Amino acid sequence: MKLKIIAEIGSNWNGSNEIGKKIITSTKQAGADYVKFQMWRAKDLYNQSHPNWKEINKSELQKDIAKKLKQHADKIGIDFFCSAFYPEAIDYLEDLHVKLY
Numbered sequence: 001m002k003l004k005i006i007a008e009i010g011s012n013w014n015g016s017n018e019i020g021k022k023i024i025t026s027t028k029q030a031g032a033d034y035v036k037f038q039m040w041r042a043k044d045l046y047n048q049s050h051p052n053w054k055e056i057n058k059s060e061l062q063k064d065i066a067k068k069l070k071q072h073a074d075k076i077g078i079d080f081f082c083s084a085f086y087p088e089a090i091d092y093l094e095d096l097h098v099k100l101y
Contacts, residue, residue, distance in 0.1 A: 007032040015058035017065050021072045028078040034100075035078050037061050037069065039093070040085035063092050070096050 007027035013020035020037075027035050042057040050056060061069075061082065073080035081100035084090045093101045 004033045005031060006034040006036050009035060009037050011038060011059040013037070013059075014055075015060070015065075017068055020065065020069045024069060024073050024078060024080075025076060028073075028076050033079060035073055035080055037066070037080070037082045038085065039066060039082040039089040039101075044086060066092070067096060070098065 007023075007030070009020070009023055009027075013023055024035050039061045042053070042060050046053065046056050066082070070080045079099060081098050082089070082093055084093060084101045090101060
């Protein structure tokens with residue numbers, strides 16, 4: 001069995017499609033087999049009165065961005081997957097043909 005390397009991105013892409021793509025490319029170049037993001041909703045985890053609410057809310061992986069990041073990962077040959085924090089995220093990830101969640 002071959003060891004598989006997962007690059008956990010989490011929220012480190014700061015809600016930026018461009019940063020997300022750069023991180024995906026960098027993880028591929030570093031030899032990772034998978035790139036993993038987190039699909040959660042800020043309102044489910046934080047109160048809007050949180051002092052960092054704007055940054056937290058911005059870091060939420062929206063469906064349209066998830067699609068773009070998955071397409072980029074597919075294009076460069078690295079598997080994309082997510083931790084799904086709410087039931088609808090699973091349905092969406094399945095629609096994108098994400099293999100793991």
